[in-house]
Amino acid sequence: GQQLNQSPQSMFIQEGEDVSMNCTSSSIFNTWLWYKQDPGEGPVLLIALYKAGELTSNGRLTAQFGITRKDSFLNISASIPSDVGIYFCAGQAQGAQKLVFGQGTRLTINP
Amino acid sequence: DGGITQSPKYLFRKEGQNVTLSCEQNLNHDAMYWYRQDPGQGLRLIYYSQIVNDFQKGDIAEGYSVSREKKESFPLTVTSAQKNPTAFYLCASSQGVFIYNEQFFGPGTRLTVL
Numbered sequence: 001g002q003q004l005n006q007s008p009q010s011m012f013i014q015e016g017e018d019v020s021m022n023c024t025s026s027s028i029f030n031t032w033l034w035y036k037q038d039p040g041e042g043p044v045l046l047i048a049l050y051k052a053g054e055l056t057s058n059g060r061l062t063a064q065f066g067i068t069r070k071d072s073f074l075n076i077s078a079s080i081p082s083d084v085g086i087y088f089c090a091g092q093a094q095g096a097q098k099l100v101f102g103q104g105t106r107l108t109i110n111p
Numbered sequence: 112d113g114g115i116t117q118s119p120k121y122l123f124r125k126e127g128q129n130v131t132l133s134c135e136q137n138l139n140h141d142a143m144y145w146y147r148q149d150p151g152q153g154l155r156l157i158y159y160s161q162i163v164n165d166f167q168k169g170d171i172a173e174g175y176s177v178s179r180e181k182k183e184s185f186p187l188t189v190t191s192a193q194k195n196p197t198a199f200y201l202c203a204s205s206q207g208v209f210i211y212n213e214q215f216f217g218p219g220t221r222l223t224v225l
Contacts, residue, residue, distance in 0.1 A: 031212060033213060033214075035216075040199075040219070040221070041218055041219065042115075042117075042201050042203075042216035042217050042218050042219045043154075043201070043216045044216070045213060045214070045215060048213050088153065088154070090214075092212050095209070096209075097159070097161070097167070097208040097209065098156055098159065098169070098208075099156075099212060099214060101153045101154045102153060103152070103153045104153055
């Protein structure tokens with residue numbers, strides 16, 4: 001079945017640093033989604049991508065749909081304490097009825 | 112406010128008992144989903160429904176059952192057949208399943224089996 005590899009699994013950074021994480025797939029996807037989950041809460045959709053090469057921003061967050069359609073990247077600029085949480089990527093292949101989720105990247109920020 | 116509600120937030124159950132988790136959405140979405148999340152893990156799909164009175168098994172459906180009698184509601188029953196039911200359960204909805212499948216999640220229900 002389809003699998004998503006999300007890396008890194010965890011990140012420990014200083015406040016103000018930039019963050020970069022990515023997801024790679026074993027197959028081609030038509031949709032990439034990025035979510036953030038706070039402890040004990042449901043994931044919140046951050047960015048949705050639908051075209052290869054697409055670059056989309058949401059405030060300090062920027063995500064890209066890889067040209068090969070097998071990967072996606074999420075960058076966070078000038079991190080702040082409220083960025084702490086788990087970030088998930090999710091993808092969907094053409095004709096598929098389900099999203100495939102990555103295992104998540106846990107972001108910890110030292111003030 | 113439009114959104115997805117799940118109740119209760121915390122649920123305790125004795126071994127051998129069935130329990131039903133509630134999920135309601137007022138986003139007018141056709142599709143609804145149930146996921147299970149274990150500590151430090153990603154999301155695993157239990158069941159999903161594209162339209163009323165129709166649903167399909169996800170990757171880990173054994174020991175669970177669902178119904179979709181109304182567009183707004185998609186309750187999940189965790190049966191006594193589920194061997195390891197303690198987990199965080201998330202409900203989600205989207206406009207459809209094939210395209211623009213942006214799924215929006217509820218706040219989750221944490222189930223603990225005593």
